[in-house]
Amino acid sequence: MKFKFTILLAVASLSIFTISCSNRKVTRIDANEQIDINGSWNSTDSRLTAEDLIKQISNDVWLTNHLQAKNKKPVVIVGMVNNKSHEHIETETFMKDLERSFLASQKIGLVQSGKKREELRGEKADQQTNSSVSTMKKFGLENGADYILQGSINSVVDAYKRQKTVTYQVNIELTNIETNEVVWIGEKKIAKYIKN
Amino acid sequence: MKSLLLLTFLLFSSLIINAQDNPDQNPNYQKSMDYYMKQKDELQKTMNTTVQNTYKAFDWYQNKLDKKQQRKDYRQQVRLTRASAPSFYYYPHYTSYNRYHRNWNYNYNDWLFWF
Numbered sequence: 001m002k003f004k005f006t007i008l009l010a011v012a013s014l015s016i017f018t019i020s021c022s023n024r025k026v027t028r029i030d031a032n033e034q035i036d037i038n039g040s041w042n043s044t045d046s047r048l049t050a051e052d053l054i055k056q057i058s059n060d061v062w063l064t065n066h067l068q069a070k071n072k073k074p075v076v077i078v079g080m081v082n083n084k085s086h087e088h089i090e091t092e093t094f095m096k097d098l099e100r101s102f103l104a105s106q107k108i109g110l111v112q113s114g115k116k117r118e119e120l121r122g123e124k125a126d127q128q129t130n131s132s133v134s135t136m137k138k139f140g141l142e143n144g145a146d147y148i149l150q151g152s153i154n155s156v157v158d159a160y161k162r163q164k165t166v167t168y169q170v171n172i173e174l175t176n177i178e179t180n181e182v183v184w185i186g187e188k189k190i191a192k193y194i195k196n
Numbered sequence: 197m198k199s200l201l202l203l204t205f206l207l208f209s210s211l212i213i214n215a216q217d218n219p220d221q222n223p224n225y226q227k228s229m230d231y232y233m234k235q236k237d238e239l240q241k242t243m244n245t246t247v248q249n250t251y252k253a254f255d256w257y258q259n260k261l262d263k264k265q266q267r268k269d270y271r272q273q274v275r276l277t278r279a280s281a282p283s284f285y286y287y288p289h290y291t292s293y294n295r296y297h298r299n300w301n302y303n304y305n306d307w308l309f310w311f
Binding site: 077078079080081082083084085086088089090091092113114115116117155157159160161162164196 | 242244245248251256258
């Protein structure tokens with residue numbers, strides 16, 4: 001009887017302790033608000049990178065050169081971004097902003113790449129046997145890209161005791177697929193001073 | 197007959213011109229094309245992705261915190277090991293002389309005999 005009471009008391013105490021510990025509070029914030037918590041790469045860095053790169057790519061001379069030479073808007077495909085920094089960084093956050101800006105400006109065309117392109121071709125293959133002839137999409141009519149967008153992220157860390165400086169360098173390059181000529185290199189540097 | 201021959205000649209000429217419409221193109225381009233056509237799937241695997249080639253940067257403060265955590269984890273592991281398999285030499289219970297000596301050939305992993 002006494003043993004049972006002890007167990008009951010222990011369980012009750014544990015429950016009270018658990019409930020009292022869970023004082024987590026979550027509030028929605030503006031996605032553009034700058035909140036730095038531990039100094040790592042965050043949404044603000046991604047946004048600043050996207051904004052700067054969009055400005056650079058849309059105002060550069062490569063676009064006018066292409067329009068003069070070909071008399072039609074350039075078509076871009078997104079290639080690989082190599083993260084060589086000291087942190088895990090997912091570049092899709094700012095690369096998607098860049099892609100969206102292409103479509104919004106109507107000056108640069110965009111074609112699908114990677115896994116999504118594979119899925120599209122898979123769907124097209126499926127249509128060859130399952131869709132009606134009038135709605136079936138044909139192979140060999142994709143838009144070929146004129147340029148490929150590739151990038152890299154590098155970082156430099158300098159730390160001693162409770163002080164640290166981190167510099168990120170994001171480079172995005174646009175290369176002519178036929179000639180391998182690099183027509184544009186965008187750059188964004190973000191430097192941070194962190195004191196613990 | 198003459199016109200037929202002329203037509204055939206023109207047709208073949210146009211085909212040859214179309215096949216190599218850029219006179220500056222390297223005549224050995226086919227070798228390179230064959231080489232890359234074989235491995236195009238492999239080369240396109242990382243397209244539209246972020247390849248993570250990260251490195252570990254030395255951070256004095258983080259290193260200190262990590263070492264502290266390592267020490268805590270090590271001490272916890274030692275405590276757990278001692279608790280799960282108490283040694284005869286470490287924590288002998290001198291509660292009762294007879295009880296202490298009654299199992300000279302006890303199983304070291306069987307800690308229940310202490311209680």
